[in-house]
Amino acid sequence: MATISRGTSREGRVRRGLGERAMGRIFLTPSFAFMAVIALFPVFYAVVVSLYRVRGFNSEFVGLGNYAQALTDPDFYNAVLNTLVFTVASVTLEFVIGMGFALIMHQAFVGRGLTRAVILVPWVIPTAVAAQVWRYMFDHNPGFANAVLGAEINWLRDPAWSMVAIIGADVWKTAPFVALLLLAGLQTIPGDYYEAAEVDGAGPIQRFWSITLPLLRPAIVVALLFRTVDALRMFDFAYVFSGYSNSLATLSVYAQRFLIAEPRLGYANALSTLTFVVVMLVGLAFISRMGRHMVGDAAGEGER
Amino acid sequence: MTSRTERNEIARVVGRARRPRRKVPPALANALKIAGLAVVLLWCLFPFLWMAMTSLRTGADALTDPNILRGPFNLDNYRQVVDLGFHFALRNSLVVAALTTLICIPVASLAGYALARLPLAGKFLILSVTLVATLFPPVALVNPLYQMYLRIDEWTGISLLNSYAGMVIPYVALTLPLAVFILTTFFAGIPKEIEESAKVDGATPFQAFWRVVVPLAAPGVGAAAILTFVYATNEFLLAFSFAPRDLNVQTVPVFIGTFQRVGYENPIGQVMAASVLVSIPLIAFALILQRRIVAGLTSGAVKG
Numbered sequence: 001m002a003t004i005s006r007g008t009s010r011e012g013r014v015r016r017g018l019g020e021r022a023m024g025r026i027f028l029t030p031s032f033a034f035m036a037v038i039a040l041f042p043v044f045y046a047v048v049v050s051l052y053r054v055r056g057f058n059s060e061f062v063g064l065g066n067y068a069q070a071l072t073d074p075d076f077y078n079a080v081l082n083t084l085v086f087t088v089a090s091v092t093l094e095f096v097i098g099m100g101f102a103l104i105m106h107q108a109f110v111g112r113g114l115t116r117a118v119i120l121v122p123w124v125i126p127t128a129v130a131a132q133v134w135r136y137m138f139d140h141n142p143g144f145a146n147a148v149l150g151a152e153i154n155w156l157r158d159p160a161w162s163m164v165a166i167i168g169a170d171v172w173k174t175a176p177f178v179a180l181l182l183l184a185g186l187q188t189i190p191g192d193y194y195e196a197a198e199v200d201g202a203g204p205i206q207r208f209w210s211i212t213l214p215l216l217r218p219a220i221v222v223a224l225l226f227r228t229v230d231a232l233r234m235f236d237f238a239y240v241f242s243g244y245s246n247s248l249a250t251l252s253v254y255a256q257r258f259l260i261a262e263p264r265l266g267y268a269n270a271l272s273t274l275t276f277v278v279v280m281l282v283g284l285a286f287i288s289r290m291g292r293h294m295v296g297d298a299a300g301e302g303e304r
Numbered sequence: 305m306t307s308r309t310e311r312n313e314i315a316r317v318v319g320r321a322r323r324p325r326r327k328v329p330p331a332l333a334n335a336l337k338i339a340g341l342a343v344v345l346l347w348c349l350f351p352f353l354w355m356a357m358t359s360l361r362t363g364a365d366a367l368t369d370p371n372i373l374r375g376p377f378n379l380d381n382y383r384q385v386v387d388l389g390f391h392f393a394l395r396n397s398l399v400v401a402a403l404t405t406l407i408c409i410p411v412a413s414l415a416g417y418a419l420a421r422l423p424l425a426g427k428f429l430i431l432s433v434t435l436v437a438t439l440f441p442p443v444a445l446v447n448p449l450y451q452m453y454l455r456i457d458e459w460t461g462i463s464l465l466n467s468y469a470g471m472v473i474p475y476v477a478l479t480l481p482l483a484v485f486i487l488t489t490f491f492a493g494i495p496k497e498i499e500e501s502a503k504v505d506g507a508t509p510f511q512a513f514w515r516v517v518v519p520l521a522a523p524g525v526g527a528a529a530i531l532t533f534v535y536a537t538n539e540f541l542l543a544f545s546f547a548p549r550d551l552n553v554q555t556v557p558v559f560i561g562t563f564q565r566v567g568y569e570n571p572i573g574q575v576m577a578a579s580v581l582v583s584i585p586l587i588a589f590a591l592i593l594q595r596r597i598v599a600g601l602t603s604g605a606v607k608g
Contacts, residue, residue: 038476038477130351180601
């Protein structure tokens with residue numbers, strides 16, 4: 001394909017205007033220059049600062065000292081644990097509930113348009129706003145969550161229950177988003193497959209396991225990628241629910257605490273660099289599994 | 305032609321393979337489907353209903369009684385949040401999100417077109433890097449950009465802390481990768497022939513892009529613009545780090561997300577009033593642009 005189009009463009013080349021190659025480079029430059037200055041450079045800067053101990057205007061080179069400190073800091077392990085618990089629990093629940101919603105919406109014939117619109121409501125409400133709303137729903141005054149559940153739980157003070165609360169709030173906000181991604185995947189599966197399976201005597205559960213799940217795999221991987229990475233870098237729910245307190249502090253909250261609230265810049269940059277590395281490694285693990293499809297498709301290389 | 309006995313044999317075998325079917329009666333199946341949709345709708349809307357009802361309740365009863373139908377009801381909370389300057393936060397969020405979108409989308413469109421269409425070396429690598437860049441954790445930017453802003457202030461006297469630009473710059477950097485990715489997918493989906501014929505008719509490559517492809521890509525551009533806009537209205541961590549208190553620039557997530565630290569009384573009513581004021585335009589926005597949003601969110605997810 002590439003060779004053909006190159007051939008035609010050479011033949012039909014009109015000697016005015018910009019050539020395609022030059023235009024390609026010029027078009028790419030603003031995006032990538034901007035990202036390099038505002039995103040890539042800061043990462044290098046953070047790595048450099050993370051090698052120093054910064055006190056006011058004095059900084060002293062300590063090598064990997066800040067990283068060693070993180071490894072002996074119980075609060076750091078606490079933040080890692082909070083992040084992992086939050087990520088595993090929220091992504092699992094979001095996936096299961098999102099799948100349920102997607103199947104419901106896929107089956108439905110009346111009210112489908114309405115549901116597809118309304119399902120965007122949790123997605124569009126800013127996370128910090130949703131967090132405040134849920135925080136007050138869980139608060140013992142007026143005690144809405146406890147009234148609904150018939151329970152007497154101190155959601156905001158008890159560390160374990162407050163973790164349950166932010167997981168619940170995050171699942172509320174993002175399960176519909178997962179449902180949307182999975183629904184789009186479901187709509188690409190030809191109905192014939194199900195009819196054929198039904199004729200062959202496959203029950204609904206068997207059809208789900210043998211047809212829906214395997215064919216939905218690309219959509220599932222994309223949904224899991226975005227959700228997992230988002231959960232790993234989560235800040236809003238934890239901060240709005242409990243500030244910098246250790247009960248909910250995730251990696252982002254813990255790093256932010258020493259970046260802004262109690263500046264210890266060397267250590268804070270080591271923490272944010274560690275967060276960056278964790279998020280990127282998990283993301284890369286996902287992308288290396290599916291990237292070729294997704295990227296190849298975007299590049300229009302599917303034609304090959 | 306099969307004989308009668310053969311046909312009976314086939315029917316017997318097929319009948320054995322097929323499970324005894326307990327068909328759900330259609331009326332019941334429909335009722336179940338509608339009930340399922342009702343669950344999805346309730347899930348998405350009840351926190352919003354709770355928020356709206358709570359925002360209208362005032363007085364001691366409202367603060368301590370979980371029954372959301374218990375008044376007295378009035379608009380006092382709304383008056384109070386406007387007195388606190390919430391309308392400035394709404395304006396600030398709108399300006400920041402609009403500026404982010406207006407800068408991000410043209411820049412990303414150029415890159416998306418180059419990646420989808422123009423001859424470039426290392427396209428696959430560039431797209432992979434773009435995809436990885438969408439995962440960037442914002443916490444890694446907090447300190448480097450903060451320091452960068454301080455230096456810029458020292459050298460030029462322009463303060464980016466507590467300014468719109470201080471938020472818009474990182475938002476553009478963080479939204480560019482996803483916008484480039486979505487737009488590449490959309491540009492790749494436009495038939496090449498249309499462009500080729502424009503070139504045959506004597507258009508330069510740039511004219512072919514600007515006059516022919518850009519109008520055809522409008523739906524993709526719209527989808528990318530909406531997602532960028534929503535990202536910018538949602539962002540909390542960087543806005544909270546770079547513009548935490550100044551009402552002239554403070555965005556809605558910061559205003560609402562840090563609210564409980566301002567008042568000494570339980571400010572539940574005001575927080576919910578503010579939440580309603582920001583949610584209504586965003587929800588209207590999501591409902592009106594539903595199709596574009598879904599197209600943007602699911603581009604890539606369903607391919608592969």
